[in-house]
Amino acid sequence: MKLLIELPSWIGDCVMLTPAFENLISHYSNPKITTIGTKASVEILKNHPNVVKNYVLAKKYIPLIKQVSTFEEFDVFISFRSSFRSTFLKLLVSAKNKQQFNKNKYKNRHVVEKYNDFVNDILEENMIPGSLLIYQGAKSNINTTDLVVGINPGAAYGEAKRWNSEKFAQLATTLSANYKIMIFGGSNEVDIALKIEKILLKNGINNFENLAGMTSIQELIKLISQLKLFVTGDSGPMHIAASFHVPTVAIFGPTKDCETSQWMNSNSIIVKKELSCQPCMKRSCPLGHNNCMNLIEVNDVLNAVNSLD
DSSP states (O other): OEEEEEOOSSHHHHHHHHHHHHHHHHHTTSOEEEEEEOHHHHHHHTTOTTEEEEEEOOSSHHHHHHHHTTSOOEEEEEEOOOSHHHHHHHHHSOEEEEEEOOTTTSOSSOHHHHHHHHHHHHHTOOOOOOOOOOOOOOOOOOOTTSOEEEEEOOOTTOGGGOOOHHHHHHHHHHHTTTSEEEEOOOGGGHHHHHHHHHHHHHTTOOSEEEOTTTOOHHHHHHHHHTOSEEEEESSHHHHHHHHTTOOEEEEOSSSOHHHHSOSSOTTEEEEOOOOTTOOOOOSSOTTSSOHHHHTOOHHHHHHHHHHHO
């Protein structure tokens, strides 16, 4: 059985897909899977033993048509995206059975459950979503006896999801008394990490490493898997941490924690305010104050960290 699976675009969504992915494998009795998607999403599943090939899809339509024309024929094509581009892709793919996720059909559920409900519907099954699962491929040089706390100040979705950099630096300064600090971030979040680094140096803190913009997805997975503690906003790395049950403090603002909180991580705690304007689900605060994040103080996060001990 040969499956072609289009993955979600975001890292976090791709991680949250993994329980449904495992149920697909169970239903089809160990199929050979080709994954397609963004560069980041295919990296999340590239080391899975059932994934035999993966392709980063061309962004423009003409190159996409040419790329898909080189694909073999599949028994089943399943897209976990509901965009027009994915609908177009479904027309191009050669497969006996084609299925596409419809985000309007699956609402008010955790993203893990949305993807799993979709799989159950197309397979006429009633499978329960299990734990998040990522297979690792890279090695890291973290000494596993070190007490390392990771902080992740960025969030790819938008600035409204980001907690204040100065507060992250204050938090890291306090935690540095007991932990080595590791700063994470994507290539577009280097400036945020540098701001935190400068404050740490000003505070005389040297037991930290700024890795923003310097890690591959595989390296990021390995490093996060070995952390003793992770402090992050609602982000892809937050879900990577959940897959390894890393003790995590997740700071939520404009997004729905009932849909994107860490899945099945008993060592996780959410810090958020209960404001009438949240969750607005906007990339930038429509009211201009971003109070859902700005009203969260360093002590709020420190108290959450201490509750995980």
